[in-house]
Amino acid sequence: MRPTPPRHIFDTDFALDDAQAAAADALSTPGNKGIYLWGPVGRGKTWLLDTYFDNVATSAKKRVHFHSFFRDLHAAYFRRKFSIDAAIDDILSTGSAPASLLCFDEFHVHDIGDARLIMRMLDALFARGVVLVVTSNYAPDELLPNPLFHPTFVPTIEKLKEQLDVVSVDGPVDYRAAGTSGSRFASGTWCLETGSGGHTFAELCCAARSTGDYLQLVETTTTLTITDIPALASADDFAAQRFSNLVDVLYDQDVRTDFHAIVPLHEFAVGCAGLDTDRLMSRLSELKSPSSSHVATATTRC
Known part of the structure; x- marks a missing residue:
């Protein structure tokens, strides 16, 4: 029962x-x-x-x-x-x-x-x-x-x-995209400036890494910086899936993350499709601009 x-x-x-x-x-x-x-x-x-x-x-x-x-x-x-x-x-x-x-x-x-x-x-x-x-x-x-x-x-x-x-559970509203979260992850940013410190996209996603590696990475931290993030379509399928898995872990463990990318968030997944991409973008849509409470869907300068 x-x-x-x-x-x-x-x-x-x-x-x-x-x-x-x-x-x-x-x-x-x-x-x-x-x-x-x-x-x-x-x-x-x-x-x-x-x-x-x-x-x-x-x-x-x-x-x-x-x-x-x-x-x-x-x-x-x-x-x-x-x-x-x-x-x-x-x-x-x-x-x-x-x-x-x-x-x-x-x-x-x-x-x-x-x-x-x-x-x-x-x-x-x-x-x-x-x-x-x-x-x-x-x-x-x-x-x-x-x-x-x-x-x-x-x-x-x-x-x-x-x-x-x-x-x-197929209601009409993506509540994450609507900006209803007050989580630590949602306080992170998506920036178009070169980041310093932290880890590069290549280090985290282009090498062979498992979700277990990502879980170990965040075990002792509540903040993370990821730099040199390319457009998702320019990464190979394995790197793109690893990035999706990484964001899953960061979101579930509620780690504030500052993402430093070469494209605005609203362009990041252009040319990509699938349920994992939908989940990835829904989660990233919670990120805030460093200078406002608006969802980071446009170009943000840090």
């Missing part, structure tokens, strides 16, 4: 749009299945997940960002000599009882190697009766979109749809 909080915990001083209200209804309705919240960027999925997690009456729970969870799963998998069951036991630990509720933020699958481990992970979680509540920009059928590998993942997608109620 999925832990179920009362509906009133989603009552706020702002009006929920219809999609958010329907998702809140689903999260507060008793049921045996988990919940898969998916939809475009900035629609409030993470807020819904966090509100649910903070108010369910159980201590046997974990809330994780998918990048962090997958890094820990890899580490436990190797530490436990490639036993997925032992690795899952490790990461479900809460200090008292193993987690019976696992909340994933930003669930996605791009790499076939990761997909194989995710298949085994989900099998192990479902075998233990762990309830999943998930957010994603991808509908289940759109996971692992590469047509060469997608058919391999279809059985896992079907299992997800059997175990989780799929709820679309």
